[in-house]
Amino acid sequence: MPWTAHVRAALLALYLVVVTLAAVPTPAGFSRTRLDDPAVKESLDAWKGVLSAIGVVETDEEMADLAWSAGQALVSGRQTLIGPFETYFWLTGTRQSWRMYGGVDRRSARLEIDVHEHGAWRTVYADLTEHDWRGGMLRQERVRTVRDHFSDKRNRSKWRGFVTWMARLAAADFPDADRLRMRFVGLDAADPAAVRERGGQPETGAFWAEERELR
């Protein structure tokens, strides 16, 4: 085999090792306070049940400490190994981050948009209903991922900006409307029996309601 074949093989071997190591998953936005997130705590509680049965942890604090130190070890170890190749990943668009659906919260929320016309509020958009004003845009997947942060109660200042942005569209689309209202209605995916009995998901109350003047 010519020497070029060996060089190619060596580069490909390096590529396989580096990409595989880069794909080792690490916790997203890892910090000690993240362990206090209700969804994370729920998951840790369930894992504590398993690990305490085999004597690994006994208390909530030990479970949190274990999660914290394991997460730290993963994050710093990965950075040590992959750090030298960050420029390569940046130039080629081959960053390996596959944290997809690591956790699925039982809480979700339905987006609702109303306009105030002729003295009364009217719903113009509500997720998964016949009210579908600008539905194509709101369901566009890149907009959906932005919205998803808001329904998780993250980034409230950006949510306010989003409402203002939608108000500009509403002012053009609803010339008789003088106000816009946007909010989320919390939903709980707790129990299939409750969903069957109720004919839908239980609601847990509205949050992050915002209004804007249109005229």
Added chain:
Amino acid sequence: MWQTFVGWTSQREAGTTLALFRIAVAAILAWDLVDIGLSGAYGLIWRDAAHGGLLGKLGSDAPLLRLLGGPSPAVVDGIYAATLIGSAGMILGVGGRLATLVTLQGAMALFGLHPGSGGGHDRLITSALWLLFLARSDATLSLTTRLRTGSWTSDALVPAWPRWLLVHQLAVMYVSAGVVKLGAEWWPHGGLVAVYRSLLDPAYARADWSLWAARLFPLTQLATLATVLFEATWWAVPLWMWLRATQDRGGRLRSWASRVDLRLVYLAVGVVLHGTLGLTLNLGPFSAITLAYYLNLFRPDEIRLPRRTV
């Protein structure tokens, strides 16, 4: 073992698989970009607030944006147009590696404009484009071939290693995504409720599946367990391919690999999984680009094109 590896990385094969993958990736990206334009999302996510968008400041870390002085509206519009043109070039098979490079850098720039929008499918697309850039993916099923030879297809041989790296990329994605599913809802001690919860989330669901999911709850639990097992064991597919490719070395594992086509099992589950995801949840181009990667499981001689395209 090193000599075997060098020999494997030096293998050549017809370009059919890579060409089909090239067309699929470019078409999926082009459709995604057109959808962003037609839906009205473009002005929200790819403009800064000063120009009518949502974010005060767009992401500007991508190499192309640094080169062009940042994400001004003219630069973003130009990159959008260039990426669409590059994608069209890749679909037709004209422009070679230049078209692929323009498409790759354009996609990287656009995907990074609004941090938090998009998802894993973006990285699958750009990883695919990078490996297609390294490969000779227009050796067949291309306008270039047509102009050069008078035929749309060619038996010209191309390096096989890019196809293997694409399989490796898919395996790495699946295993990483499977291993990271540590939330209790993915496991028996958490009730195996992950798929059920996903179907009930209005941000993701394409329709109100709540009653269906509640009535078919045991099926959603099975789907939850199957998803984790499927993803976490996907490393077996490239291992099986390696065993098949090195059959001459003998052994019980290779003998088993010669009798059982493991690809078909994972292909069938993958089609059901991603097909169901695509129908029930709004995940953008994720299902399409993931299924496109499955093309690379098959050698060119295992893919028969309809006679008329030959």
